[in-house]
Amino acid sequence: KNPVLVAPSLLAANFLELGKDVEMVNRSEADWFHLDVMDGRFVPNISYGLPVISQIKKLAKKPLDVHLMIEEPEKYAEAFKKAGADSLTVHVEACVHLHRNIQQIKNLGMRAGVALNPHTPVVMLENIIQDIDIVLVMSVNPGFGGQTFIEQTYNKIRQVKQLIADTGSTALIQVDGGVELSNAAQLIKTGANVLVSGSAIFASPDPEATIHLLKISGK
Ligand code: DX5
Numbered sequence: 001k002n003p004v005l006v007a008p009s010l011l012a013a014n015f016l017e018l019g020k021d022v023e024m025v026n027r028s029e030a031d032w033f034h035l036d037v038m039d040g041r042f043v044p045n046i047s048y049g050l051p052v053i054s055q056i057k058k059l060a061k062k063p064l065d066v067h068l069m070i071e072e073p074e075k076y077a078e079a080f081k082k083a084g085a086d087s088l089t090v091h092v093e094a095c096v097h098l099h100r101n102i103q104q105i106k107n108l109g110m111r112a113g114v115a116l117n118p119h120t121p122v123v124m125l126e127n128i129i130q131d132i133d134i135v136l137v138m139s140v141n142p143g144f145g146g147q148t149f150i151e152q153t154y155n156k157i158r159q160v161k162q163l164i165a166d167t168g169s170t171a172l173i174q175v176d177g178g179v180e181l182s183n184a185a186q187l188i189k190t191g192a193n194v195l196v197s198g199s200a201i202f203a204s205p206d207p208e209a210t211i212h213l214l215k216i217s218g219k
């Protein structure tokens, strides 16, 4: 069986007491911190950026998984490395020179991820799948936390899984958006390796327990 990783998205954290939420994730069974960076151009929202991530890095005891929802991500890859990113995921829709951008991320010593918007076909990964560490399948349109999971995502995961099998790629399949206890088991069964979850964790009465339940939901 594939290991299941849980990556809480701090977009849903309490920014006034961010340190407490970082410590909660440290204590929990979560595997990565998922950090959503939005530029107000690629997506219709603005989140947080480099200074906040450098501060999180000082406290975090687990890898920082940075999801860039920004145009021209190549301009900032080095800065995110310096801020403490362990993996950097860029959107295929935002990269004209995706292959070059992926090489840049790997040369900087980070795991490289590629994200697909819900409408973007899996075939877009065909010529990059062997070079990447993470495929991020968006299960909502990126830009906001707390949106409804798009059911079509299951098909998408099956297609990515097939592409990975056909090419011998070692990429992990990450699912992001509307992931919660009610769909986690089905996602894992379909082929997801990394569950990103924001509101389902941070809006729950006991976030640490919810992380535990997500972590064991495939068993
Ligand atoms: C959406 C972000 C997600 C978001 C997930 O654009 O990429 O990571 O924080 O939040 P939930 O789990 O609330 O859908």
Ligand code: ZN
Pocket: 009, 034, 035, 036, 067, 176, 196
């Ligand atoms: Zn994300």
